[in-house]
Amino acid sequence: MDIIFYHPTFDNAYWIKTLSAALPGARVREWKRGDNEPADYALVWHPPVEMLQGRTLKAVFALGAGVDSILSKLKAHPEMLAESIPLFRLEDTGMGQQMQEYAVSQVLHWFRRFDDYQALKQQARWEPLADYQREDFTIGILGAGVLGAKVAEALAPWGFPLRCWSRTRKDYPGVTSFAGMEELPQFLQGTRVLINLLPNTAETVGIINSGLLNQLADHSYLMNLARGVHVIEADLLAALERGKLKGAMLDVYSKEPLPAENPLWAHPRVAMTPHVAAVTRPAEAVAYIARTITHLEKGEPVTGQVDRQRGY
Numbered sequence: 001m002d003i004i005f006y007h008p009t010f011d012n013a014y015w016i017k018t019l020s021a022a023l024p025g026a027r028v029r030e031w032k033r034g035d036n037e038p039a040d041y042a043l044v045w046h047p048p049v050e051m052l053q054g055r056t057l058k059a060v061f062a063l064g065a066g067v068d069s070i071l072s073k074l075k076a077h078p079e080m081l082a083e084s085i086p087l088f089r090l091e092d093t094g095m096g097q098q099m100q101e102y103a104v105s106q107v108l109h110w111f112r113r114f115d116d117y118q119a120l121k122q123q124a125r126w127e128p129l130a131d132y133q134r135e136d137f138t139i140g141i142l143g144a145g146v147l148g149a150k151v152a153e154a155l156a157p158w159g160f161p162l163r164c165w166s167r168t169r170k171d172y173p174g175v176t177s178f179a180g181m182e183e184l185p186q187f188l189q190g191t192r193v194l195i196n197l198l199p200n201t202a203e204t205v206g207i208i209n210s211g212l213l214n215q216l217a218d219h220s221y222l223m224n225l226a227r228g229v230h231v232i233e234a235d236l237l238a239a240l241e242r243g244k245l246k247g248a249m250l251d252v253y254s255k256e257p258l259p260a261e262n263p264l265w266a267h268p269r270v271a272m273t274p275h276v277a278a279v280t281r282p283a284e285a286v287a288y289i290a291r292t293i294t295h296l297e298k299g300e301p302v303t304g305q306v307d308r309q310r311g312y
């Protein structure tokens with residue numbers, strides 16, 4: 001079996017060594033321009049069209065959870081990958097725990113008013129504030145898939161009212177499920193902390209706009225862990241200005257790296273990280289890919305296949 005590997009920034013030698021060890025007998029090579037030799041599987045992130053075009057692969061694996069970049073490339077270059085070739089993505093592979101850490105720590109930061117105390121500290125003010133109550137701190141998770149479910153699971157023991165929104169109804173312990181556009185207003189009503197874990201699709205792009213933010217509880221908080229294009233940044237800034245939103249924690253942006261002149265940088269109630277909420281963990285990703293390839297080779301059922309029409 002031949003496997004080609006392409007990632008613009010990873011330690012490719014490490015991946016090739018680890019994959020080769022996990023799939024004894026497989027020949028794994030880094031793809032370089034001009035390599036038209038046959039291959040059975042391709043592992044990619046931001047692949048050049050030329051790498052995949054014209055190949056009769058058994059499957060392609062995206063080396064991340066989100067497949068928006070590869071699907072948008074496919075839209076521009078449909079010849080890059082035949083419809084019949086399955087595309088897989090990483091399901092959790094260590095990203096779930098990272099999202100749990102991020103979401104729980106930030107929710108508790110807001111709930112314990114550390115943002116307010118930080119602002120008071122800057123004015124050298126000693127001023128105990130009223131506690132927030134759990135019942136006034138409903139957390140709503142947009143997107144209840146692999147990562148949304150993990151975040152809900154980690155938040156559940158803290159006792160906040162928890163709800164999620166997805167296309168299809170969920171049955172997660174301690175989480176009220178809302179499904180479909182028609183239930184979005186109910187989901188938003190009373191939500192105090194909105195955590196975004198949706199995929200970037202034609203239906204979800206720009207979903208976090210003034211219309212949506214206005215439906216949240218007053219003085220609410222936004223945590224965007226998914227994709228920058230979900231949020232209309234001007235609407236977010238406007239919601240912060242009029243006090244609808246008390247704060248935002250952003251990991252992803254409309255343009256990355258975020259340009260220095262973007263007003264989000266300087267906003268005192270916006271906290272930011274540079275798209276690091278959950279990164280691909282090589283050992284877990286290799287184990288998942290090796291396991292999936294082994295099942296595919298035996299004709300056994302697998303999970304993680306992307307539905308290209310649906311867009312995730």
Ligand SMILES: NC(=O)C1=CN([C@@H]2O[C@H](COP(=O)(O)OP(=O)(O)OC[C@H]3O[C@@H](n4cnc5c(N)ncnc54)[C@H](OP(=O)(O)O)[C@@H]3O)[C@@H](O)[C@H]2O)C=CC1
Nearest residue numbers: 065066143144145146147166167168199203225226277278
């Ligand atoms: N910032 C970072 O570092 C990272 C960000 N990400 C982002 O997180 C996203 C989520 O990942 P993951 O949980 O693995 O993805 P999944 O595909 O497992 O989950 C997606 C969820 O979104 C829901 N959804 C999709 N479209 C709609 C819609 N139109 N209306 C309502 N709900 C919808 C799905 O509903 P249903 O269950 O009904 O299908 C599902 O619950 C990724 O696509 C990626 O963009 C991922 C990793 C790292």
Ligand SMILES: O=C(O)C(=O)CO
Nearest residue numbers: 064065066278279280
């Ligand atoms: O896996 C993804 O989709 C990411 O955004 C990684 O940072």
